[in-house]
Amino acid sequence: MSPRHLRVNPILCDAYGHCAELAPELVELDEWGYPILREGSVPKEHLAAARRAVAACPRLALLLERRRDG
């Protein structure tokens, strides 16, 4: 399977912070509560957490996607 990347739509994001709760290895929060995503592709062992974080976002602001550039 091709590598997946997390991406946040910063316009939609309202700093609920569920993503950092559900995927602490992939997401930390800045001082205002907005997510800072870990660089690079999501390691296999964290894919399930990434999916949970995406599904839990009340704003649908978190995306798990394939990159065209890999």
Added chain:
Amino acid sequence: MTAAPAFERLDLGAEPVERLLPRLLGTSWNDQLARYGSLPSLRGQADALRSLLSRSGLTGRGGAGFPTGAKLEAVARRGGAVVVANGVEGEPASAKDKMLLARNPHLVLDGVLVAMEAVGAKEGFVTLAADDERSFVRLESALAERRRETPSILLARLPTGFVSGEESALVSWLNGSEAKPTFKPPRPFERGMNGRPTLVQNVETLANLALLARYGAEWFREVGTPDEPGSVLATVRGAVRRPAVVEVELGTPLDAVIDLCGGLSGPAQAVLVGGYFGTWIRARDLDVPLSQAGLAHVGGSLGARTIVVLPEGACGLAETTRIIRYLAGESAGQCGPCFFGLPALADAFERLARGGVEMQPALARIGQLERQLARRGACSHPDGTLRLAASALAVFADEVERHRVGACSGSAR
């Protein structure tokens, strides 16, 4: 053997170019036809026009500098395109687009026609800021003079603001939403107005298209450097004798550009190039060429060619603080890091400008904010502001030291 210079240096005196902004040019269509001749027939020339643009080496004149030929290819390939001329010019340091629209409206309209033909578009829009009354009046009468040639070109006036001219904000407005940047992808060239591929091109770029269609790529390359051909409009203000919009060859040394504006009005300390998202360069570097390669040599970039001269006896930190505060206020307010982070950055710079015991915590806070803000916006508003902040700390390092002991160049007059 010495290393080759990192940029081409033109041996130029202070000679203005008169391609886009000729002196003594009237604004009527007859004036324009007398000066430039009529536009050649474009019908069926789409492929030839795009190939001409690629050969010309023209790059976008709005600030990003993307190769124009490649951009048109990407839009043309998708089909069903729309052309949008960007004359919004939200950047307060720049006045060149307003000057071009007001003084040479027909050349911009010609450029829209050329671009429409080159990408197979049936509709074209010219956008400008709502408070730019002069350009609006001139464009309206220019369109009225040649309604037969330009039936499919409409004017759109956007709310005045720093981010309104960002291309996705502009397309968002044309689609009936607010003039605020959108999340990308898709970019406008992929999915823009009404979901169609949209070529958003700065009005100065389009004016160059109008000249290229008439005179060809070889003519275009007669001025400028081999790598960066053509002429550009530059806005020069601050501590110069005659603040002005001038047209110069790419590669003209900065000090020669300033000479065209009557020279410095007094000893200069630094120059802000590339607008409010730009970089400060030291006055001792004023002999660098106005080109991407030349400015990169001193850590800057060409941007939309704004040159703001800061005189000796002014405080670069105070000036930078003022600009960051302005940019914080111009945030579209959509992305949390930009909305909260830029005011915090302005606060930190204010403490820095106060100096003394505030200095160390202010510097620490700026570092903390840089780490939190980098690449966190839907548009380049936070990153552009960070660039200005970083360049201020580097170029005004001596000023930072003065402030640490409670002194300031600004209060030393």
